[in-house]
Amino acid sequence: MADRDTDAALGGHLRDQNATAEKKPKNEHRWIWFVTGPTACGKTTVAKALAKNLHFTYVEGDDYHPKANVEKMSRGEPLTDADRAGWLQALAEHETAAPPTSSSSPHLVITCSALKRHYRDILRAGSEHAGDLRIRFIFLNAPEEVLRERAMKRKGHFAGANLVRSQFETLEMPDPNKKEEEGGEGDVVVVDVDRGPEEVERNVVQVVREEMGREEGDYLRVN
Numbered sequence: 001m002a003d004r005d006t007d008a009a010l011g012g013h014l015r016d017q018n019a020t021a022e023k024k025p026k027n028e029h030r031w032i033w034f035v036t037g038p039t040a041c042g043k044t045t046v047a048k049a050l051a052k053n054l055h056f057t058y059v060e061g062d063d064y065h066p067k068a069n070v071e072k073m074s075r076g077e078p079l080t081d082a083d084r085a086g087w088l089q090a091l092a093e094h095e096t097a098a099p100p101t102s103s104s105s106p107h108l109v110i111t112c113s114a115l116k117r118h119y120r121d122i123l124r125a126g127s128e129h130a131g132d133l134r135i136r137f138i139f140l141n142a143p144e145e146v147l148r149e150r151a152m153k154r155k156g157h158f159a160g161a162n163l164v165r166s167q168f169e170t171l172e173m174p175d176p177n178k179k180e181e182e183g184g185e186g187d188v189v190v191v192d193v194d195r196g197p198e199e200v201e202r203n204v205v206q207v208v209r210e211e212m213g214r215e216e217g218d219y220l221r222v223n
């Protein structure tokens, strides 16, 4: 018995420890959530909502593009595989790096268009050697016309509406419902974003909570 006398001698410390142990999930992993999709689908908006609601550490993928990539996209020119290689590598390195000590949570949310299967595989490979990582993708799905309109209305961003067409040409839409051997990607959740931002944010937060809850038990440690 973790008896009362012992506990009293420890000033209640033992009791506090047991209470903490009960609250912890059985398996505690570090989670990396990539928020993906073509330009103006709402990656930044959604990632900020996850950071705010679940206290995840937020990494803005666009900040890791070299200057030449940003200049190219500002002119409405699509990037090539070679243009994207170093940028994808830089994002993959975030997965295995220890989170900054100042961050409130070990879990990361990273925005990254990740348009092609091959790009998503680079990000998957980034986590392969770190046994405690769980990596998931959220694909924000909306028709091209909706994204063109959002890009047109947006102010002060290097990517304009003239980039949208080529993003859809490049896109290899992930299919989580197909079997893996048929090219399916079971670690992707597709969320329809052709609706208001509040509804999208609510849906995404729920998707993340459910997925982490399923693996980690009832208690989701978010901070």
Ligand SMILES: Nc1ncnc2c1ncn2[C@@H]1O[C@H](COP(=O)(O)OP(=O)(O)OP(=O)(O)O)[C@@H](O)[C@H]1O
Pocket: 037, 038, 039, 040, 041, 042, 043, 044, 045, 046, 062, 111, 113, 150, 151, 153, 154, 155, 159, 193, 195, 196, 197, 198, 200
């Ligand atoms: N669900 C939504 N409904 C309407 N407008 C939205 C929605 N989500 C985001 N927006 C608006 O659409 C624009 C694009 O959103 P955001 O910048 O978050 O997209 P993004 O995918 O991060 O873009 P990029 O990849 O080009 O940086 C912004 O002006 C944003 O306020």
Ligand SMILES: O=C(O)[C@H](O)[C@@H](O)[C@H](O)[C@H](O)CO
Pocket: 037, 038, 039, 040, 062, 065, 073, 079, 084, 112, 113, 114, 115, 159, 167
């Ligand atoms: O792969 C790409 O072509 C890029 O990542 C773009 O998608 C942009 O970074 C961004 O989304 C535009 O603002």
